[in-house]
Amino acid sequence: xxxxxxxxxxxxxxxxxxxxxxxxxxxxxxxxxxxxxxxxxxxxxxxxxxxxxxxxxxxxxxxxxxxxxxxxxxxxxxxxxxxxxxxxxxxxxxxxxxxxxxxxxxxxxxxxxxxxxxxxxxxxxxxxxxxxxxxxxxxxxxxxxxxxxxxxxxxxxxxxxxxxxxxxxxxxxxxxxxxxxxxxxxxxxxxxxxxxxxxxxxxxxxxxxxxxxxxxxxxxxxxxxxxxx
Numbered sequence: 613x614x615x616x617x618x619x620x621x622x623x624x625x626x627x628x629x630x631x632x633x634x635x636x637x638x639x640x641x642x643x644x645x646x647x648x649x650x651x652x653x654x655x656x657x658x659x660x661x662x663x664x665x666x667x668x669x670x671x672x673x674x675x676x677x678x679x680x681x682x683x684x685x686x687x688x689x690x691x692x693x694x695x696x697x698x699x700x701x702x703x704x705x706x707x708x709x710x711x712x713x714x715x716x717x718x719x720x721x722x723x724x725x726x727x728x729x730x731x732x733x734x735x736x737x738x739x740x741x742x743x744x745x746x747x748x749x750x751x752x753x754x755x756x757x758x759x760x761x762x763x764x765x766x767x768x769x770x771x772x773x774x775x776x777x778x779x780x781x782x783x784x785x786x787x788x789x790x791x792x793x794x795x796x797x798x799x800x801x802x803x804x805x806x807x808x809x810x811x812x813x814x815x816x817x818x819x820x821x822x823x824x825x826x827x828x829x830x831x832x833x834x835x836x837x838x839x840x841x
Contacts, residue, residue, distance in 0.1 A: 613765055614638075615812065616654050621645030622717070623673035626814055628771060630742070630763070634658045637742040640665045641761065641771055642814060643677040645717070651681065664741050665727075667691040668773025668814060669758040670698030671705055671786075672714075672724075682727035690739070692750065693732040695757025695788075700725055705755060705788045733759065751775045751801045753794025754782035760801065768809035770821075776802050776811060778819035781830045784841055791841045798834045 614631040621644045629651060631638035638660040640651060655662065665682045667675050670691060678699065682689040691699065698704060702724055703711050733739070735750035749760040754774045763769040774782035775797060784791045807822040824831055830840040 613763075613769065614658060614660075615769065616658070617812070618647075618650040618654075619815075620647040620650060621673060621676065624815060625673045626812070626816075627651065628812060629654045629658075629660065629662075630744075630769075631658065631660050632743045634660070637661050637663045639663065639742050639744070640681060642666075642668055642674040642773065643681045644673050645676040647677045648680060648684070662687055664739075665689045666761060667695070668761065668771060668775075669755040670695030670702065671755060671774065672698075672702035672710070674773065674814060675699060675702065676722070679723045679725050679727050680721075682729065688729040688731050689727045690731050690733050692748075692757030692759050693734060694752070695755050696726075696730070696732060698755075698757075699727075699730065705786055707786060735759075749801050751797035753784055753790055753792075753797045755786075755788045756790075756793075758782075758797070762805075762809075768806055769812065770805060770809050771812045772802075773814045776824065776828075776831075777813040777815060778811070778817050778824070779828055780816075781828075781840060782814075791839060794841065795834055795839050798831060798840055803831060803835060 620627045625644035627647045628641040737748040739746040745764040747762040761771040809821045811819045
């Protein structure tokens with residue numbers, strides 16, 4: 613399994629390109645701001661052909677380039693139905709500070725609109741793409757439509773977006789966030805992942821569930837019956 617990533621844009625959002633191996637079909641997860649060049653470089657380096665773009669959630673730092681990537685390669689884009697509205701208007705889940713700086717950050721060719729082929733995903737759905745079986749695990753709290761992409765591999769490979777980081781969890785104070793839902797998602801979704809599962813978050817380094825279960829203070833609080841935040 614080939615997993616390549618790079619930090620995109622001012623938020624250093626991890627954009628992932630996943631494939632069975634070189635010279636094959638691939639998937640793109642979370643194309644953030646100015647991600648197109650990095651994606652193109654990885655596709656060329658490993659001779660990959662993208663067949664889908666996937667969003668762990670609808671925040672602007674994860675979906676900034678979804679329109680040009682999906683339409684440019686002529687591929688479908690996948691997002692949970694509860695975050696679909698953010699594709700057209702990402703300001704609805706932004707802080708006031710980010711809203712105020714958005715205009716100055718945008719280039720003349722930036723577009724926030726649904727790609728031509730936008731498909732909704734939901735909890736417990738399985739996607740069969742690029743030779744992978746990908747289980748969708750709905751995990752609201754950071755946003756209403758946050759999901760984990762659980763690649764059913766020899767060793768599970770789970771792309772957690774901003775639900776779970778190495779040693780931390782996503783914030784819940786933006787519009788659409790919910791501390792109570794985050795607690796529920798951590799307890800009923802994240803903590804039920806296999807210890808062997810690799811964790812690929814939306815920001816920062818990868819980890820594994822055994823490490824997170826033992827050392828992540830937020831998970832430890834939830835496991836003991838407390839609130840994570």
